[in-house]
Amino acid sequence: MMPVSDINAVVGGLLRDLAFAQTAQPKMFGYKRAAAAVLALDTPLTELITAEGALPKIAGIGPGSARVIQETLETGASPTVERAIDESDRRSDIERRRALRAHFLSRAEVLRVLRDRSMSGPALSDYAGDLQMHSEWSDGNPTVEEIAGACQARGYAYAAVTDHSHGLKIAGGMSMEEAAEQRHAIEHLNAMTDSFRLLQGIEANIGADGELDLSPDEARVFELVLAAPHSRLRRSEDQTERLIAAIQNPAVRILAHPRGRITGSRAGVVADWDRVFTTAADSGVAVEIDGDPARQDLDYALASSALAAGCLFALDSDAHTTEQLSYAETAIAHARLAGIPADRIVNYWPLDRLVDWLSDPHREARTFVQRQERAW
Ligand SMILES: [Zn+2]
Numbered sequence: 050m051m052p053v054s055d056i057n058a059v060v061g062g063l064l065r066d067l068a069f070a071q072t073a074q075p076k077m078f079g080y081k082r083a084a085a086a087v088l089a090l091d092t093p094l095t096e097l098i099t100a101e102g103a104l105p106k107i108a109g110i111g112p113g114s115a116r117v118i119q120e121t122l123e124t125g126a127s128p129t130v131e132r133a134i135d136e137s138d139r140r141s142d143i144e145r146r147r148a149l150r151a152h153f154l155s156r157a158e159v160l161r162v163l164r165d166r167s168m169s170g171p172a173l174s175d176y177a178g179d180l181q182m183h184s185e186w187s188d189g190n191p192t193v194e195e196i197a198g199a200c201q202a203r204g205y206a207y208a209a210v211t212d213h214s215h216g217l218k219i220a221g222g223m224s225m226e227e228a229a230e231q232r233h234a235i236e237h238l239n240a241m242t243d244s245f246r247l248l249q250g251i252e253a254n255i256g257a258d259g260e261l262d263l264s265p266d267e268a269r270v271f272e273l274v275l276a277a278p279h280s281r282l283r284r285s286e287d288q289t290e291r292l293i294a295a296i297q298n299p300a301v302r303i304l305a306h307p308r309g310r311i312t313g314s315r316a317g318v319v320a321d322w323d324r325v326f327t328t329a330a331d332s333g334v335a336v337e338i339d340g341d342p343a344r345q346d347l348d349y350a351l352a353s354s355a356l357a358a359g360c361l362f363a364l365d366s367d368a369h370t371t372e373q374l375s376y377a378e379t380a381i382a383h384a385r386l387a388g389i390p391a392d393r394i395v396n397y398w399p400l401d402r403l404v405d406w407l408s409d410p411h412r413e414a415r416t417f418v419q420r421q422e423r424a425w
Contacts, residue, residue, distance in 0.1 A: 055093075055154060055155050055157075055158040056093050056094050056095050056121070056122070057087050057088060057090055057093055057094055057155035057156070057157045057158065058088065058150075058153060058154060058155040058158060059121060060087050060094060060117065060118055060121050061084045061085075061087045061088040061155060062084075062147065062150050062313070063117055063121060063127050063130045064080050064081075064083045064084035064087060064114055064117055064130075065080070065081065065084045065146070065313055066130050066134060066143050066146070066147065067080045067113075067114075067117060067129070067130045067133055068080035068081040068084065069137075069139060069142065069143050069146065070130070070133040070134045070136070070137035070139055070143065071133075071137075072137070079111060079113075079114075080113070080114065082109045083109050083110050083111065083114035085109070086107060086108060086109030086110055087107075087110070087114075087118070087155070088155045088156060088342065089155075089156050089342075090107070090155070090156060090157050091156060091157055091160055092157055093157045093158075093161070094118055094122060095122060098122060102119070102123075104118055104119065113129075116129055117129055117130055146313045146314070147313075149310070149311075149312065149313050149314060149315065149316055150312055150313050151348075151350075152345070152348035152349060152350050152351075153312050153342075153345050153348070154345065154379065154382055154383070156342070156379075158382070159378055159379050159382040160378075162382040162385050162386060163378060163381065163382055163385070165385070168385045168386070168388075169388065169390075170381075170384055170385030170386070170387070170388055170389055170390075170391075171364070171381055171384050171385060171389065171390075171391040171394055171397055172381075172391075173378060173381055174204075175391060175397055176205070176364070176377065176381060176396055176397065177205060177206045177207065177396055177397055177398065177399065177400075177403075178200070178205045178206055178207035178208045178209070178396055178400075178403075179200065179205065179208045179209070179365055179366050179368070179374060179377050179396065180208070180209045180211070180248075180250065180273065180275075180303065180363050180365050180395065180396060181209070181211045181250075181252065181275060181303075181305055181337065181339065181363070181365035181366065181367045181368075182196060182208065182209070182210055182211060182365070182366055182367065182368040182369075182373075182374070183210075183211065183212055183213070183252075183367075183368065183369045184196055184210050184212055184231075186210075186212045186221075186223050186227060186228075186231050187212035187213040187217075187220055187221040187222060187223050188212075188213060188220040188221045188369060189212070189368070189369040189370070190369060190370045190371075191370060191371050192234075193210055193231065193234050193235055193238060193247065194234075194238060195371055196208065196210055196247070196371065197238050197245065197247050198371075199371035199374055200245065200247075200374065201242075201244075201245045203374060205245065206244070206245060206246070206399070206400055207245065207246040207247070207248060207400050207403065208245075208247055208248070209247070209248040209249070209250035209272070209273045210231075210235070210247060210248070210249065210250060211250035211251055211252045211273065211275050211305075212231070212251065212252065213251075213252050213254070214251050214252065214253045214254060214261075214262050214263050214267075215262060215263075216253075216254045216256075216261075216262020216263075217252075217254045217262065217279060220279075222254075222262075223251075225267055225270065228249075228251070228270060228271070229270075231249065232249050232270075235247050235248075235249050246400055248272040248273055249271055249272050249273075250271055250272060250273035250274065250275060251263065251268075251271040251273070251274055251275070252275045252276075252277055252305060253268070253274055253275065253276050253277070253300075253301070254276075254277065254278075254279050254280075255276050255277060255278045255279075255291065255292070255295045256280075257280070257281060257291065258290075258291060258294065259290065259291040259292065259293065259294025259295045259298075260294065260298075261274075261276055261295065261298055261300070261301070263300070265299070265300060268298075268300035269300070272407060273302055273303070273407055274300045274301050274302055274303075275301075275302070275303045275304075275305040275337070276295040276296075276298065276301045276303070276304055276305065277304070277305035277306050277307075277309070278291070278292070278295075278306075278307075278308075278309045278317075278318055279309065281318070282308075282309040282310075282315055282317050282318060283315050283316075284318075284319070285319060286319065287319055287320060287321065288318045288319060288320050289320040289321045289324055289325060291318070291320075292304065292307065292318065292320055292325045293324065293325060293328045296325070296328050296329050296332055296334045297328065297332060301334055302334060302335065302406070302407060302410055303334065303335045303336075303337050303363045303365075303395075304325075304329060304334055304335070304336050304337060305337045305339060305363075305365070305367075306337060306339040306341075306344050306346040306367070307325070307336055307337065307346060307347060308346050308347070308351075309346070310344065310346050311343050311344065312342075312343050312344075312345070317346065322351060322354055322355075323354065323358060326354060326355045326358035326359075326360050327358050327359075329355070329358075329360050329361075330358050330359035330360045330361070330414065331414060332410060332411070332414060333361065333406070333409075333410030333411045333412070333413045333414030334361070334410060335360070335361040335362055335363040335395050336352075336355050336360050336361070336362060336363070337362070337363045337364075337365055337380075338352055338362060338363070338364050338365070338380040338383050338384055339365060339367045339380065340364065340365060340366050340367065340376035340377050340378065340379035340380030340381075340383075341366070341367040341373075341376050341379075342376065342379055344367065345379060345383060347383070348383055349383040349384075349386035349387040350387075352383055352384065352387040352389065353387045353388070356387055356388070356389050356393070360393070361393055361394070361395055361413060361414075362384060362389055362393055362394045362395070363394070363395050363396060364377060364380035364381055364383075364384055364394055364396050365377060365380060365396070366380070377396075
């Protein structure tokens with residue numbers, strides 16, 4: 050793992066601090082927009098600034114935000130932001146939010162990591178398919194036809210549409226009747242091409258005790274079951290047993306956004322991650338690196354521990370629009386920083402190996418143990 054000096058992430062964070070130091074709503078939203086604009090830039094601010102120290106016009110960046118950028122580029126800190134925090138009496142809340150920004154990458158840093166040839170990790174060009182995304186059948190926008198088209202345009206050999214299951218009403222969870230209709234639409238698409246395969250997956254919700262909102266019979270309907278936590282994400286008590294119960298459910302193949310963290314907002318599930326990862330490795334269940342910029346969950350630091358435990362990985366976009374399929378690149382960047390070999394990442398396998406693993410995850414778990422024994 051290499052240290053990351055990510056100037057756009059630093060500036061984006063400071064602009065968010067400035068937003069939370071505001072009392073007037075329009076100003077708060079303005080600085081939040083500026084933060085989002087900086088985090089989404091393709092280029093580091095250090096390369097955008099001219100030799101004279103001038104900043105080009107960036108959409109969403111007003112004079113107040115430009116001052117923060119200038120200060121940070123010159124000195125590594127922003128007195129403007131610190132003064133605003135001191136005057137706001139919100140320092141403790143802002144410090145708490147700062148602590149929840151660790152190991153998040155800006156878009157510019159993601160692109161730099163993808164280009165960095167000194168890293169041996171997985172390449173964007175070898176990524177074969179995305180295994181978490183949402184369609185109009187739950188809380189996403191696109192139709193399954195639009196998803197298939199956009200995935201083929203990105204050069205994927207396969208993908209899985211993974212709408213929310215019926216227990217998660219807040220995210221438009223799909224009933225089993227709707228799932229049957231969706232399956233028809235997917236099979237119709239697959240009948241039209243040999244070069245791309247859309248799998249019908251489901252993102253099942255992990256309940257308080259680790260149970261899923263799908264019965265074993267319901268889970269069998271789907272070609273891929275992800276399990277993910279969407280509640281109890283701001284608790285300080287240990288939830289190791291909850292995650293282990295979900296991993297040990299025989300239907301589950303991927304533990305998706307394992308913590309449920311959100312940048313600058315919530316830390317997500319507290320757990321003994323070594324135990325969680327060892328259980329996943331023994332079960333042949335992949336742990337996900339969710340590439341949604343607000344999630345980045347697992348991040349490269351925790352993913353390194355999962356790699357040491359012998360885990361398989363899934364690198365997914367968690368897209369809710371076809372444009373957001375590019376979020377898979379965030380996940381690939383974290384995997385490169387963690388040094389995960391492509392062979393350990395299910396999205397880098399050919400379709401037949403993926404399908405074999407879906408039918409018997411223990412096969413890959415055992416293969417890995419055997420390989421390790423041989424190496425010793
Ligand atoms: Zn989710």
